Structures are given as structure tokens and as C-alpha cells.
Amino acid sequence: MEKEVKEIRVRFAPSPTGNLHLGGARTCLFNFLFARKNKGKFILRIEDTDQERSKPEFIEDIIENLKWLNLIWDEGPYFQSQRLEIYQYYLQKLIQEKKAYYCFCTPEELRAEREYQIQKGEPPKYSGKCRTISIEEAKKRIIKGEKAILRFKVPLGKIIKIKDLIKGEVKFKTDLIGDFSIAVIENKKIRPLYNFAVVVDDQEMKISHIIRGEDHLSNTPKQILLQKALKFKVPEFAHLPLILGPDKSKLSKRHGAVAIRNYKEEGYLPEAMINFLALLGWSSRDNREIFTLKELIENFSLENVQKSPAIFNPQKLDYINSIHIRRMPLDRLLEESMPFFIKAGFISCEIESETFPPAYGGQELFFKYKITTTGQPISYERLKRILSLYQERLKKLSELSELVDFFFKKPKLEVEKLVWKTSTPQETLKILEEEKKLFSQIEEKKWKEKALKETLLKYAEKIGDRGKVFWPPRVAVTGKEASAPFTEIAEILGKKETLERINRALNLLKKQLNG
RNA sequence: GGCCCCAUCGUCUAAUGGCUAGGACGCGGCCCUUUCAAGGCCGAAAUACGGGUUCGACUCCCGUUGGGGCCA
Numbered sequence A: 001m002e003k004e005v006k007e008i009r010v011r012f013a014p015s016p017t018g019n020l021h022l023g024g025a026r027t028c029l030f031n032f033l034f035a036r037k038n039k040g041k042f043i044l045r046i047e048d049t050d051q052e053r054s055k056p057e058f059i060e061d062i063i064e065n066l067k068w069l070n071l072i073w074d075e076g077p078y079f080q081s082q083r084l085e086i087y088q089y090y091l092q093k094l095i096q097e098k099k100a101y102y103c104f105c106t107p108e109e110l111r112a113e114r115e116y117q118i119q120k121g122e123p124p125k126y127s128g129k130c131r132t133i134s135i136e137e138a139k140k141r142i143i144k145g146e147k148a149i150l151r152f153k154v155p156l157g158k159i160i161k162i163k164d165l166i167k168g169e170v171k172f173k174t175d176l177i178g179d180f181s182i183a184v185i186e187n188k189k190i191r192p193l194y195n196f197a198v199v200v201d202d203q204e205m206k207i208s209h210i211i212r213g214e215d216h217l218s219n220t221p222k223q224i225l226l227q228k229a230l231k232f233k234v235p236e237f238a239h240l241p242l243i244l245g246p247d248k249s250k251l252s253k254r255h256g257a258v259a260i261r262n263y264k265e266e267g268y269l270p271e272a273m274i275n276f277l278a279l280l281g282w283s284s285r286d287n288r289e290i291f292t293l294k295e296l297i298e299n300f301s302l303e304n305v306q307k308s309p310a311i312f313n314p315q316k317l318d319y320i321n322s323i324h325i326r327r328m329p330l331d332r333l334l335e336e337s338m339p340f341f342i343k344a345g346f347i348s349c350e351i352e353s354e355t356f357p358p359a360y361g362g363q364e365l366f367f368k369y370k371i372t373t374t375g376q377p378i379s380y381e382r383l384k385r386i387l388s389l390y391q392e393r394l395k396k397l398s399e400l401s402e403l404v405d406f407f408f409k410k411p412k413l414e415v416e417k418l419v420w421k422t423s424t425p426q427e428t429l430k431i432l433e434e435e436k437k438l439f440s441q442i443e444e445k446k447w448k449e450k451a452l453k454e455t456l457l458k459y460a461e462k463i464g465d466r467g468k469v470f471w472p473p474r475v476a477v478t479g480k481e482a483s484a485p486f487t488e489i490a491e492i493l494g495k496k497e498t499l500e501r502i503n504r505a506l507n508l509l510k511k512q513l514n515g
Numbered sequence B: 001g002g003c004c005c006c007a008u009c010g011u012c013u014a015a016u017g018g019c020u021a022g023g024a025c026g027c028g029g030c031c032c033u034u035u036c037a038a039g040g041c042c043g044a045a046a047u048a049c050g051g052g053u054u055c056g057a058c059u060c061c062c063g064u065u066g067g068g069g070c071c072a
Helices: A022-037 A056-068 A084-096 A107-119 A135-143 A194-204 A214-229 A260-266 A270-279 A293-299 A314-327 A330-343 A364-368 A380-393 A397-403 A425-441 A449-463 A466-478 A486-493 A495-514
Strands: A009-012 A041-046 A075-079 A100-103 A148-152 A159-164 A168-173 A181-186 A189-192 A209-213 A236-240 A348-351 A369-373
Touching: A009 A022, A009 A209, A022 A041, A022 A056, A022 A209, A022 A236, A022 A270, A022 A293, A041 A056, A056 A260, A084 A100, A084 A148, A084 A181, A084 A189, A084 A194, A100 A135, A100 A181, A135 A148, A148 A214, A159 A214, A159 A236, A168 A214, A181 A194, A189 A194, A194 A214, A209 A214, A214 A236, A260 A270, A260 A397, A270 A293, A270 A314, A314 A380, A330 A348, A330 A380, A330 A397, A380 A397, A380 A486, A425 A449, A425 A466, A425 A495, A449 A466, A449 A486, A466 A486, A466 A495, A486 A495
Parallel strands: A009 A041, A041 A075, A209 A236
Antiparallel strands: A100 A148, A148 A181, A159 A168, A181 A189, A348 A369
16 A cells, blocks of 8 residues: 655744744754755744734744745745634633633742742642633633633643654653643633644644754643644654853843844855854764755755754854855845945945846846945946955955945055065155056056056065065055955056055155154 | 753764764964965864773763753
């Protein structure tokens, strides 16, 4: 007989009580990879039953950033808040079958009970006090306006075994769980609670594998109990190790930037984030570390997921980001960099037309927008050349504002900086004067990196020290001790601007030496 | 407090009972080089501890310790 091929269906189910963060993104990534690798479906479900803490802006943030990361879902987003009747139905079923009951204990009573148990060294769990209240009585009390919650009757004396795809077999004794809450009744309305809503949704959405953070491992026996009580199929589980902060506690807001949007704003590329996140807990068989999303899909397997938690290491992220920056086609890198050029005030950008010619490399940007610098139009090619000088020097795009500012405004010069370590201000002045002469002789048409380099090399041979020759003009045009090479910068700046800047440096040196 | 999970360089990890415990980030040194970056070479750096099982343990078992998670 043909074995029934089960469709692989997984989900990412965030609560919109905060921005999409690193942990959530990684959970989502692993679900996504698992689905794609196994030709399954990936579903997005927003768990927004907690109306107090759920905010629309967080829903937006989650969706926006998942799209940014290229983690695109096949179904959804489903919203739990729109599925309340479904939960009602199953809740009623449990009540009718006497598998759930109303509980009227107040939070104070429960707390006291708990403290007493802990003091006595007993496992803290609900006593089952309200189990005996009849449905009729319970309904009367609710109509009178009493607050109540629904509890699930946990069967005693059983052991729940979980075959976790990552952790292996994990056992829980039902005796230690206690009747847990599955819904609250507020203003005569029923609101399902986490464990219950999850179980119903996973069934309704035919989820085959639940891949989620390890923090949910202790919820799993409760969910299995509910699944059995409702005669649902129990899905497979895979609990991912947590991502930790430097202090080894679960990564959270107090560790600083944890929202994906923070990283987007800092200039991390989506492919770098994906690559980095995949490496937190997963590794490939062959020791490879740099992957595109497509390559991750090909190589992914839950078998290679680590059991132990991973500490988030920003330095490694920087490294991975720099690699992806270097590998990215310049057109796309420029597209990614535009917001950073704008934010730094280097260029401004006005929408010119809503329509633009069909894909024309990165240049379509320039059809759609009018891009200017200090009032003058700036060409696509020019920006691209500027960026290309720094493509292999960038760790993240936000560094652009510091690195390429001199292309957009005259740099601040200091005499000490202009002087090479083996030289003096007098000698620097002399050499720069000579270089000015040499550069002036180069025809506008031949103002290219190669010609400039030849000129300087020849001159350096005469002087006998390359530093003395190459350093001063570079600082004169950039104002920086560290930058891309002078010759490449000068080509982009052009003859006129380069000579102007060398003049500025000369004047400064003269002023210093005379005064 | 109870339950559960986890334990290899500082960090991410490889080695699934058999080489000198391998790689990557970071760190240090050297080379290349006008600076920076990149690149190349070299180096320091780990099996938490204690018992077993075995010819042989990073690997299997037990315990201890430590860390974490969940329960309010």
C-alpha cells in the first residue's frame, strides 16, 4: 500500500506585543527553511487575542520586516482575534464533555495557595477546588457578573512523552501540571488563552510541525493534553534553542537593539541578517558559513540544529554583513544605500514621476526620483562610483555617512594630519606644490586613476618615499587619515575639484609656516 | 521552590566510540601596502568537575556543579 504522504505545514505565530525581534525572526526563518526545503507550506498567524497588549503598529512592524527579510508566507496572515467563534465552539465542546470547568478563584486566593505550596516544598499547581461547581451554578454566577476563568481538567497519573525533533524524548508527569486555564470570561465574553487558541488553530490550519522557541517546551504537554481531549492529531514538535544576550539570559529589550528594524536602520542587509540568524543554532555539514537564502534552503535540516542556546555576537554579524555587502551587485547595493545617503544629508530625493521605464538595473531609481546634491543633479554613475570605492570597506551601510562625506562637502583640514610620519610641514608643502604642478599638466581627458598613479609613482621614485608622496594629497582631498586611495578618489572628484582641494591644503600649510 | 532543557577555545560551531580536538568571528604577530579595507601566512585560546562502561570516551551511563527556560 502507498504510504500516505503528509503535507508539511508549518507556521510562525507571533504575538503583536512588540516589534519583530531577532528571536522571532530566527524562529520564522527556521520554519520558512523547513517548509521550503520540504516543499511544504508556511503560514503566518498573528496571535492577537490579548487586546490589551496587542498593537496594530506591531502587526505592521512584523509584516513589514518579514517582507524585508524575504520570509514570505504562503498563507495568512490569519488573526486570532477574528476567529473567536471557532474557539467558542471547541470551548463549549470541552465544557459539555466535562473536560473543562469554570473557576471562580481570585488571583489573591491563587497566589496564597501557591505560596503555601512552595513553602511546603510541593509542586505549585491549582488545587482543583472549583472542579465540583456545576455548570448551572457557574452560569448563574457569571450572569451575576462574577469573574471566572475556564480550566482544563488535567487527567492524573499519566506521563506525556514528547518526541522532539531537536531535543529528543522529553517526559512530563501530568500530576505536576494542575488544571490550567484555557480561557477567561470578561464582561460575559469568552477570550481564549494562549495554550488553547494555539491548539485549535494548529488543528484548523493542519499544522504538521510546530517549530518554535525552547521557551515553549513546558507548554507542550498542556497542548498535547488538549489535543487528545479534543481528538486532534498531535503534530510533530521541534524546539529551537534560545538566543541569549551577553549575560546568558534570554535575549530581550534590555540587551539593547533586538528589533529587526534597528538592524535595518543601522544598515545591515536582509541577506546578512538571514545568514547570521541561521548560524545561531544551525550549522552546515561542510563548515561553510556564508549562505544566501536560497542556499540555506538547499542545505537546511533540523538534524543540524544545536541543542544548546547561542549567545548573540554582534561582531560576527558585522563580519557577515561585510561579506554580503562585498558580494552584492553594485546596483543593488546603491539602492540599499540611498536611504543612508539621504539621511546623512549628502543627497536629496524628490519623487519625479510615479511611473518609470521597466527595470533598468538600479537606474530606475533615477527615473522615478530627482536626485540632487547641494541643489545640483547628481548622476547615477557618480554615486555608484563613490559607493564602489567603499564597497569592500563597509561593515554596515550607516558607516557611509562617516566614510564618504568628503565627496559631498569640502573636508576639514588639519596641518598635523597632512604631514606623513617621516616628513615635516616644510617638506609636505614642497611636495604638494610639486604635485599640484604635475597634476595641472595632466589633460582633463586623461584624468584617470591610472595616469594619476603613474605620475605619483614616478615622482615617488625621485623622492624615495612613497608615503611622503601619496599621503598628503589624499589627506588634502579627504581630510581623513584613513580612506580609499587618493588616485581613485581624485578620478571621481575630477581635476578641477582635486586641484582646488590641494590648494586649500597648500594655503593652510603656508599660513601655518608663516604665522 | 517544582518541573524541564542545556554544557567543546571569549563567542558561533565541527568531530555521531578510534589521527596532534578542526573551522569561523574576535584578539595578537608578520607579509603585502601611501593610509584604511581586503588578501596571504603564523600564533595564543576549549572538551565544567567526579565517578563508571570500554582495549579506547568530547562522544554512552550515573552523580555534582553551573547556566537557562517555564510555572505567579
